[in-house]
Amino acid sequence: MPASQFWILIAILAGCVSVGAAIWLYAWVHRQDAGSEQAQEIASWIREGATTYLRRLYLALTMVAVGLGIIIAIVFSFDIEHLGTEAVEVNPLRGGELATAFVIGAICSAAAGYMGMTVAVAANVRSATAANESINRAFKVAFYAGAVMGLAMVGLAVIGMSTIYLITGDPEIVLGFSFGASSLALLAKAGGGIYTKTADIAADLVGKVEIGIPEDDPRNPAVVADNVGDNVGDVAGMGADIFDSYVASTVAVMLLGASIFAGDATQQAKYVMFPLILCALGIVASLIGIQFVRVGENGKPGQALNRGTIFTCVIFAGLTTAVVILGGYNLGVLWATLAGLITGVVIGLTSDYFTSSDNRPVVETARVSDSGAAINIITGFSYGLISIVPSIIGIVLATLISYYLAQRFGMSGIYGVGISAVGMLSVSGMIVSADAYGPIVDNARGIAEMAGMSQKVIDTADVLDAAGNTAKAITKGFAISAAALTVLALFAAYAEVVGTRGVELSISLRNPVVIAGVLLGAITPPLFSALTMLSVTSNAFKMVEEIRRQFHERPGILAGTEKPNYAACVDLAAQGALASLVLPAFLAVVFPLLVGFFLGPEALGGFLGGSIFTGVIFALLMSNAGGLWDNAKKFIESGMYGGSGSDAHKASVVGDTVGDPFKDTAGPSINTLITVMSLVSSLFAPIIAAFHLF
Amino acid sequence: MTIHLYLSMIPEALIASMLTPEEFGTYYAVGSQKRARGQAIFCEVDPDFRHDFFRIEEGIRRCVPHEDGSPKRSIYISVYRVLEHVPLDVIQKLYLVTQDGRVLGLDSSPELPTETTGLHLYQEIAPVHPRVVSTLGPREFYELIVKTPTSLLSLPAVCFVELKLGELAEDPEHGAVRDLPYSNIDHLRQCLVELKTKTVHSKMVDRIHPASFAYRLIKNGIFIGNEQQLLYFPMLSQEELRTHHYRWWRSANM
Numbered sequence: 001m002p003a004s005q006f007w008i009l010i011a012i013l014a015g016c017v018s019v020g021a022a023i024w025l026y027a028w029v030h031r032q033d034a035g036s037e038q039a040q041e042i043a044s045w046i047r048e049g050a051t052t053y054l055r056r057l058y059l060a061l062t063m064v065a066v067g068l069g070i071i072i073a074i075v076f077s078f079d080i081e082h083l084g085t086e087a088v089e090v091n092p093l094r095g096g097e098l099a100t101a102f103v104i105g106a107i108c109s110a111a112a113g114y115m116g117m118t119v120a121v122a123a124n125v126r127s128a129t130a131a132n133e134s135i136n137r138a139f140k141v142a143f144y145a146g147a148v149m150g151l152a153m154v155g156l157a158v159i160g161m162s163t164i165y166l167i168t169g170d171p172e173i174v175l176g177f178s179f180g181a182s183s184l185a186l187l188a189k190a191g192g193g194i195y196t197k198t199a200d201i202a203a204d205l206v207g208k209v210e211i212g213i214p215e216d217d218p219r220n221p222a223v224v225a226d227n228v229g230d231n232v233g234d235v236a237g238m239g240a241d242i243f244d245s246y247v248a249s250t251v252a253v254m255l256l257g258a259s260i261f262a263g264d265a266t267q268q269a270k271y272v273m274f275p276l277i278l279c280a281l282g283i284v285a286s287l288i289g290i291q292f293v294r295v296g297e298n299g300k301p302g303q304a305l306n307r308g309t310i311f312t313c314v315i316f317a318g319l320t321t322a323v324v325i326l327g328g329y330n331l332g333v334l335w336a337t338l339a340g341l342i343t344g345v346v347i348g349l350t351s352d353y354f355t356s357s358d359n360r361p362v363v364e365t366a367r368v369s370d371s372g373a374a375i376n377i378i379t380g381f382s383y384g385l386i387s388i389v390p391s392i393i394g395i396v397l398a399t400l401i402s403y404y405l406a407q408r409f410g411m412s413g414i415y416g417v418g419i420s421a422v423g424m425l426s427v428s429g430m431i432v433s434a435d436a437y438g439p440i441v442d443n444a445r446g447i448a449e450m451a452g453m454s455q456k457v458i459d460t461a462d463v464l465d466a467a468g469n470t471a472k473a474i475t476k477g478f479a480i481s482a483a484a485l486t487v488l489a490l491f492a493a494y495a496e497v498v499g500t501r502g503v504e505l506s507i508s509l510r511n512p513v514v515i516a517g518v519l520l521g522a523i524t525p526p527l528f529s530a531l532t533m534l535s536v537t538s539n540a541f542k543m544v545e546e547i548r549r550q551f552h553e554r555p556g557i558l559a560g561t562e563k564p565n566y567a568a569c570v571d572l573a574a575q576g577a578l579a580s581l582v583l584p585a586f587l588a589v590v591f592p593l594l595v596g597f598f599l600g601p602e603a604l605g606g607f608l609g610g611s612i613f614t615g616v617i618f619a620l621l622m623s624n625a626g627g628l629w630d631n632a633k634k635f636i637e638s639g640m641y642g643g644s645g646s647d648a649h650k651a652s653v654v655g656d657t658v659g660d661p662f663k664d665t666a667g668p669s670i671n672t673l674i675t676v677m678s679l680v681s682s683l684f685a686p687i688i689a690a691f692h693l694f
Numbered sequence: 695m696t697i698h699l700y701l702s703m704i705p706e707a708l709i710a711s712m713l714t715p716e717e718f719g720t721y722y723a724v725g726s727q728k729r730a731r732g733q734a735i736f737c738e739v740d741p742d743f744r745h746d747f748f749r750i751e752e753g754i755r756r757c758v759p760h761e762d763g764s765p766k767r768s769i770y771i772s773v774y775r776v777l778e779h780v781p782l783d784v785i786q787k788l789y790l791v792t793q794d795g796r797v798l799g800l801d802s803s804p805e806l807p808t809e810t811t812g813l814h815l816y817q818e819i820a821p822v823h824p825r826v827v828s829t830l831g832p833r834e835f836y837e838l839i840v841k842t843p844t845s846l847l848s849l850p851a852v853c854f855v856e857l858k859l860g861e862l863a864e865d866p867e868h869g870a871v872r873d874l875p876y877s878n879i880d881h882l883r884q885c886l887v888e889l890k891t892k893t894v895h896s897k898m899v900d901r902i903h904p905a906s907f908a909y910r911l912i913k914n915g916i917f918i919g920n921e922q923q924l925l926y927f928p929m930l931s932q933e934e935l936r937t938h939h940y941r942w943w944r945s946a947n948m
Binding site for chain 1: 720724746793794841872873874875877879908910936937940941944945947948
């Protein structure tokens with residue numbers, strides 16, 4: 001058996017083990033005690049809300065996937081790029097393969113999201129119930145549920161990519177898989193982000209500000225929608241986001257491998273397969289690393305999560321070193337992998353620095369808050385801007401180190417850059433497990449609150465929740481950096497694909513068409529951010545009206561004698577989120593094509609460059625500033641600078657509300673936006689190379 | 695249905711109601727249509743209490759159920775100079791109501807809080823409600839303004855609460871603010887410093903301050919005094935509140 005085929009089978013096997021482990025954990029979580037009748041009832045409201053939203057989202061996505069699949073099948077059945085130069089060949093098989101890969105990509109991403117979210121809404125009540133027993137037990141339930149998402153995601157991605165490559169032997173077909181996953185990710189992430197902040201802001205504005213009831217109070221009609229939002233935004237959304245980067249970076253490197261080593265079949269097979277091997281090793285490392293995530297009776301959950309991540313990285317580094325040396329791979333790819341891996345962890349930790357209440361940015365923002373909301377916002381925004389610097393330096397270092405070290409060992413530098421992205425994302429199984437844990441314990445706390453569980457449960461849930469917030473901050477920084485490197489790899493892949501069609505890209509800033517492309521690309525992330533955040537405000541406004549209506553018409557709700565109509569708010573959030581996706585999706589898919597077909601491949605190259613630059617900056621700024629404002633408020637609530645009810649607290653609440661759509665709607669969705677635009681460009685590159693006005 | 699008499703401190707009023715104290719507290723804070731919000735402090739008064747100053751019998755006669763059978767929520771008997779006309783031995787229990795209508799009942803204690811060193815901050819609740827800093831402990835403060843006034847200012851009865859000053863009690867100039875949410879903290883510090891440097895017992899910090907305040911700031915409890923006696927309603931400990939009155943505690947910490 002050829003080595004490449006052996007490794008494909010190993011990758012598929014690793015994927016199957018990962019999915020198998022996810023299924024086992026899924027069943028394990030469901031076997032845990034679901035608690036009292038009241039807690040189960042509250043959990044069922046969240047479950048029903050989440051299921052309703054997912055059903056609607058996936059129905060909409062099915063229509064999008066089928067529509068786009070048909071277009072892809074038709075367009076790519078023709079050898080269009082040779083139109084006018086020679087006879088156009090009709091090859092329905094290729095179009096069919098690409099369309100099928102696209103649909104499978106969407107299905108795999110949806111399946112991982114569905115599995116992750118269904119286990120999350122089952123685990124929240126079980127974790128709250130287990131908190132009554134011990135923190136160790138509660139942590140285990142929540143983390144294992146998070147691991148379902150992490151392991152299912154990487155497992156399905158590797159099975160999908162490997163199987164398609166095994167059958168077709170063509171990385172460009174695997175690109176279809178990636179495009180399918182990214183299309184779904186964009187809608188899931190942006191939709192989830194709009195949903196979660198619509199519910200959160202509306203619940204806070206009426207509940208806390210107007211009526212004066214605490215967070216997670218069961219009298220608030222939006223409280224269930226708020227909890228559902230945590231799941232659709234942070235579990236399904238973030239999972240889809242990293243799934244998208246994970247697949248896109250792997251495919252980009254497969255394409256680069258196919259293109260760079262086009263003249264040598266043995267080397268080509270070896271280096272096209274290498275990113276899949278890294279994925280398989282990442283799965284093995286994550287499966288082992290997860291075993292190290294344990295909390296003792298008085299242990300700290302945050303330390304347990306960090307320990308798991310560090311062990312996973314070390315194991316992955318060891319396995320990669322062994323495979324590179326024993327498999328006779330160029331040492332340049334090893335250094336590139338390690339550069340990406342280390343950079344990912346370091347960038348994640350810098351995000352934590354800027355958003356943790358142990359450090360100066362949050363403390364300083366909290367301190368100045370007693371001078372008013374304006375000062376709070378200016379300070380938080382400024383630190384958000386500063387937070388871009390270390391991450392960008394990290395990306396720059398990863399890019400340069402991987403490029404030049406790869407070259408130093410006689411390897412293509414740009415292949416090294418792509419490999420560094422894959423290296424960073426290979427441990428996604430562990431990273432996503434830790435990230436998905438966050439919203440589960442957040443919900444567990446909410447359920448404990450609503451069900452009137454004991455003080456011990458609430459205190460335990462608070463400790464677990466604090467660790468979840470840190471994991472979330474780290475994952476956001478990680479996801480953005482990974483997306484940045486992925487898009488750089490995709491950009492290179494785009495250039496290679498265009499190059500194979502005889503168009504040598506010259507992205508010169510002296511070319512007005514390129515400048516036009518750069519500027520058009522640069523406006524896309526801000527415009528996308530504005531569209532998603534405006535959707536949040538308009539949907540939140542509608543929900544505020546609904547909450548007011550319920551309080552107004554049914555006084556028993558506030559008196560605690562009547563149950564609010566939670567479903568009405570859940571429906572409003574779901575409908576609003578899905579309806580709001582049309583324009584952002586259009587922007588992501590159609591805008592690059594318009595630029596490509598009208599201004600040409602060089603302008604599209606400039607467009608991708610422009611969108612990467614502003615996209616990464618906006619994503620980092622919004623995610624970090626939003627997290628910083630959130631934690632500045634929590635810091636004050638912990639009893640600093642006057643505590644709850646002080647002028648500083650009132651100002652910090654304004655900052656937190658501004659930051660909410662920054663950090664949970666627009667910021668994290670930009671990753672997916674730039675990935676989708678790069679994938680669309682790469683996929684349609686051959687056609688754009690053949691047909692363009694300029 | 696039983697008719698209760700309630701002595702409200704915010705605002706000062708005597709009210710007859712068919713609601714239990716918990717129901718009355720919720721109603722009083724957020725209204726019958728639940729469209730209002732506002733902190734309330736009231737005491738349950740012996741239903742047999744009568745006084746020439748108040749037309750209690752008339753109020754009780756008018757306190758009848760609604761046509762649909764629901765209880766009468768409130769009949770205001772008096773809203774003027776109420777506290778000074780209610781003898782303290784008819785006061786039963788004191789209730790603290792959060793702005794969203796959660797009710798906490800406090801029993802009175804024969805023991806006054808232990809004297810502590812340092813400066814004091816008092817929020818007068820009724821009949822007037824300035825915020826005052828003082829060198830005097832709660833008993834001396836009450837005696838100064840009710841029993842043996844040394845200035846022109848005196849009241850026939852008073853309801854007040856001592857609020858936390860944290861490190862400012864000992865070191866008003868440099869003490870850390872931490873979780874004290876007072877507005878214009880520099881002015882508060884200045885007032886406290888003046889107590890240390892001038893020969894005055896008390897100084898008004900804010901003459902138009904609303905009577906409401908954050909319950910989490912209560913240092914020891916609520917005091918109600920007239921010329922005859924001083925009642926003290928000690929506040930429950932944080933631990934007790936979190937363990938046994940979690941919903942109230944959450945609302946109070948908003």
